[in-house]
Amino acid sequence: MFTGMLHTHVLVVSLFLILYLVKTFLLVIGKHDTLDKFSKKTKVAEMIISTLFFLTGIYLAIYSGQRGAWLWVKLFVIACSIPLAVIAFKKKHNASALLSLMFLVYAYGISETKTPFMSDNKPFETGNLQGVEAGKAIFDAKCQQCHGADGTLKLSGAKDLTASTLSRDEKIAVVMNGKNAMMSYKKQLTQQQIEDVVAYVETLKSK
Numbered sequence: 001m002f003t004g005m006l007h008t009h010v011l012v013v014s015l016f017l018i019l020y021l022v023k024t025f026l027l028v029i030g031k032h033d034t035l036d037k038f039s040k041k042t043k044v045a046e047m048i049i050s051t052l053f054f055l056t057g058i059y060l061a062i063y064s065g066q067r068g069a070w071l072w073v074k075l076f077v078i079a080c081s082i083p084l085a086v087i088a089f090k091k092k093h094n095a096s097a098l099l100s101l102m103f104l105v106y107a108y109g110i111s112e113t114k115t116p117f118m119s120d121n122k123p124f125e126t127g128n129l130q131g132v133e134a135g136k137a138i139f140d141a142k143c144q145q146c147h148g149a150d151g152t153l154k155l156s157g158a159k160d161l162t163a164s165t166l167s168r169d170e171k172i173a174v175v176m177n178g179k180n181a182m183m184s185y186k187k188q189l190t191q192q193q194i195e196d197v198v199a200y201v202e203t204l205k206s207k
């Protein structure tokens with residue numbers, strides 16, 4: 001369910017951005033008549049897209065295992081972009097349209113990286129812990145909010161790790177590259193740390 005919502009959200013947000021880009025472009029190059037015609041033609045589509053945008057967004061915000069400061073910043077930025085967009089197209093005001101577009105693109109960047117600074121390069125410190133012990137520390141800090149301390153919580157569409165049929169290498173690939181709601185840990189964890197956390201995940205099985 002969550003994964004389906006996530007895909008729907010990404011799809012409608014992409015459609016919304018395309019519509020918005022076309023309208024902003026028409027506004028900025030001064031084709032106001034074409035803009036009005038285009039807006040009229042796409043009015044119903046835009047209403048459906050915006051409604052789906054909000055409904056899926058609210059669902060994801062409620063059921064997401066990753067409600068950090070980034071989510072509030074994102075919601076705030078989107079909330080700011082709406083009145084700007086309304087003013088922009090009503091009053092044919094270029095600067096408002098561009099500013100609103102920047103807000104939307106910034107919100108998109110925040111969602112991708114899950115941080116308001118759009119960079120997730122902060123390495124994780126495991127101190128002198130090693131192997132499975134380091135893996136457990138990483139798991140508790142980074143993974144359990146979706147997978148639960150024992151790996152069986154399935155928040156944000158996460159899989160039950162105790163029932164995983166993936167091989168060790170396949171698990172490493174999921175952690176490296178991310179999948180659906182799960183982000184990539186390539187930048188936050190070293191190769192060794194990823195191997196350690198997967199070694200810990202392997203111990204959750206068959207208990």
Ligand code: HEC
Nearest residue numbers: 065142143146156157158159164165171174179180181182
């Ligand atoms: C934001 C929530 C979230 C966080 C945090 C998260 N995961 Fe996931 N994880 C998921 C989701 C969602 C899936 C299912 C992806 C899919 O197949 O659609 C998943 C799948 C997996 C899988 C594959 C399971 C299978 O059998 O397909 C592994 C292994 C895994 N996660 C390990 C981890 C580890 C290790 C961490 C911490 C470094 C972590 N996850 C952090 C959400 C999360």
